[in-house]
Amino acid sequence: MSGGSIRRFWALATLCLGTPHALAYPPEATPVLNGRTSGPALRPLESDDLVRLVDFGPVNLERGQHIFAVSPDRTRIALQIRQGDPATNEYHLNVVVLGIQSRTRPVVIDAGGDFILQMVRAIGGVSTSTGNAAALPIKWSPDGRFVYFLKRIKNSTQIWQAAADGSGSRPLSPSSNEVVDFALCPDGSRIIFTKSEIDLAAAKARRQEARNGYRYDERFIPLFANGPDAFATNRTTTLSLDVASGDIVNASPTDAELLTKTSQQAALPPSAIATDGRSASVIANGEPLLGKPTSLQADAVDRQHHLCQAASCAGASQIWWSPDGGRVRYMRREGWADSETAIYEWTPGDTAPNRLYTTTDLLLDCQSIAEKLLCAREQSTVPRQIILLDPASGESEVVYDPNPNFSKFSLGRVERLKWRNSFGVETFGDLVYPTNYAHGTRYPLIVVQYLSRGFLRGGVGDEFPIQAFANRGYAVLSIQRPSAARLIPDAKTVDELQRRLLRDFKDRRSVLSSIERAIHLLVQRGIVDKKRLGITGLSDGSSTVQYAIINSKLFKAASVSGCCWEPFQDAIVGPAAAESFHKIGWPRLVDYDSSVWSKISLISNANKIHAPLLMQQSDDEFRVAVASYTALKQSKVPVSLFVFPDEHHVKWQPAHRLAVYQRNLSWFDHWIKGVGKLID
Secondary structure: OOHHHHHHHHHOOOOOOOOOOOOOOOOOOOOOOOOOOOOOOOEEOOHHHHHOOEEEOOOOOOOOOOOOEEOOOOOEEEEEEEEEEOOOOEEEEEEEEEEOOOOOOOEEEEEOOOOOEEEEEOHHHOEEEEEEEOOOOEEEOOOOOEEEEEEEEOOEEEEEEEEOOOOOEEEOOOOOOEEEEEEEOOOOOEEEEEEEEEOHHHHHHHHHHHHHOOOOOOOOOOOOOOOHHHOOOEEEEEEEEEOOOOOEEEOOHHHHHHHHHHHHHHHOOOEEEOOOOOEEEEEOOOOHHHOOOOEEEEEOOOOOEEEEOOHHHOOEEEEEEOOOOOOEEEEEEEOHHHOEEEEEEEOEOEOOOEEEEEEOOEEEEEEEEOOEEEEEEEEOOEEEEEEEEOOOOOOEEEEEOOOHHHHHEEOOOEEEEEEEOOOOOEEEEEEEOOOOOOOOOOEEEEEEOOOOOOOOOOOOOOOOOHHHHHHOOOEEEEEOOOOOHHHOOOOOOHHHHHHHHHHHHHHHHHHHHHHHHHHHHHHHOOOEEEEEEEEEEEOHHHHHHHHHHHHOOOOOEEEEEOOOOOHHHHHHHOHHHHHHHHHOOOOOHHHOOHHHHOOOOOOOOHHHOOOOEEEEEEOOOOHHHHHHHHHHHHOOOOEEEEEEOOOOOOOOOHHHHHHHHHHHHHHHHHHHHOOOOOOO
C-alpha cells in the first residue's frame, strides 16, 4: 500500500514552575518587526538547524482548532512552543504568554512534558496516530489570571493550570485519568473533559477470545498490528471537574454539549455570530472534495437575511464579523490554481464584496483583534510567526518570532512558478535556487512534493530538507499538487470522482505531467541539468514517485516514505480498507489485472526500473514495502530500505528526522552528483 492509500485510509479514517529547558532560539527573544534580523556573515543551513527550529501548533488545522489562545481582554496570547533535540531525541516544551501590543518578552508559564501526537479516526473506527503534533486546546480563565492546557508526562495526559504571570503551574486532573479533550465552562468554575479508560468487560472478552485464537475479520489491520489490537478495548467518559475544590462528577448533558460542539465544528461549514446574535455562515453546495463552490449568507442589521451571489463570495474558509457588527469579513483562496489567499469584506445586502488584501503567504488561525487580525503566518523562507495584520492597509507587524536567529543562515532565493499541465490544469510551485547561484550554470534538481504553501521546509511529512539541498548546490522544485477535482468537474460523488481518477491512472498522469512540464521549463531556461534529476515524496508524493520511475525516464534517483502500491495490498491493509479500495476501482487480489499493475507496481516492473530508490519507512508501514524492496533487490536495482521504530506515517522523533534528512542528502549526492558515501 502506498502513501496515497494510507492517506485515504486515514481520511476515512508540581505547583512550582521549575526551570525551563534552554532553547537554541529562546522564546524570551525580543520579537522582530521584519521577520529577519541582522547579524554576522551567513552560514550554510544544515539538517540539524532544521530539526532544531522552534515550532508551534500542528502542521494543519481542522475547523474549530486553534494554534494560540487570545486572552478575554484581547491583549495577550498563550501558546505552546516546542523544539526538537536530536541528541537526546526529545522535545523541549514551554507554554508561553505574551502581549499583543506591549511587545514585552514572552513569559514561560510552564515547562516540560512530552510530545503529544495527533490521533485520527480511520476506516472501521480504529484510532491511529499520523505522527504529526496534535492541536492542543489552550483555554484562558474568564478573568485572564490562568491558562489551562493539556500536558503529557510518563504516558499520562492531564489538564494543567498555569498562572498567566508565570508564578506557577499545577495538574488539575488525577494522574489515573487519560484526558482526551476538555472545555472550560463560561464562568470558569468547572472544566468539562473526556477521559479514556480501559473497558473492563471488553478487555475481559478480548482475553477470553485470545485463548481460543482470534478469528480474522474486519478488526484486523496487518499493517499496524498482529491481532485485533489496533482496536483498543477503551471507552470514553465525560466528566466535570470543579476548579476550586478539585471534585469530579459525571458531566450533565448540557455540559457534555460543550465538547460535542467543538468536535462537530470540523464537519460543519464556517460560521460566525455577531455580538447582537446575528449569524453569518457558509452554505455548502456539495461534498467539499468535489470542489463545488460554496455560498455566503448573513443577517443585516435590520435582521433581513441576505445571500451573496458574487463569485468572490464562494469558497470562504474562515469568516468573522467586524467589531461594529455591520460587515462580514472572510478568507478565501483564489488566483492561479488557488495559489493566493485573499481577505474580503461584505456588507449584507450589497451585491458584491470588497477585496481588502491578498497574499501568497500561508495564513493560519486568524482571529479578530478590533479591525485587525492576529494570524500565524509562514513565508517561503520564513518559519511560522505570529503577526498582527491590518487587511485594509495591508500592513503587518510581527508579534512573535520564535526563531529570530534564522536570518543567520544562507538560503536559496525562491521564485513562484505558474504553468498548466498536459490536461490543461493550472499548477504552481516554487523554484528554490541553489545558494550562490551563478547565472548560466546548470544545476542538479530535486523535486519535493506535494504542497508548496508557507515555509518551504521539507515537503509533506518534512523529510526532504529543501534549503539544506540548496546549500549543497541543488535547485529544488517544490510543487503544489494539481487539483484532482478539476480533472472530473462533473463527478456527483466522491466515490465516482475517485473511480474516474483511478481509471487509466488519470490523476497520477496529471501530477506527473505537471512535474515534467515544470522541469522542461527550467531546462529551457538554462537553470537545470536534465541529466541530474531526483524526485522525492511521502504519502501521495510516494505514489507519484512510484508511478514516475516506472512511466518516465527523467529521474536518475528517487526517495520515498510510505511506499508502495502492489497487487497483494488487500492482504495487508485489512478487510475494511481493502473493501474501500475496491469501491473506487482497485482490483481485488483474486482478480489480478496486469493492465492495472503494469503502470504502478514496482514488483511487476522491477526489471525495467533504473532509478536507485531509497525507502525510509516507519515501523507502522514498512511491511508494505518489503516485497517491493525484495523485487528491486533481485533485479539488481540499487535500493535501500530503512525502518524507524515507534513511528507513524509522519516521523515525529527528532533523531529520526535528522537521520532521514541526512540520508536523503547523502543518497542524492551519491547518485546524482557522484560524490560521497551512502549513509548506512
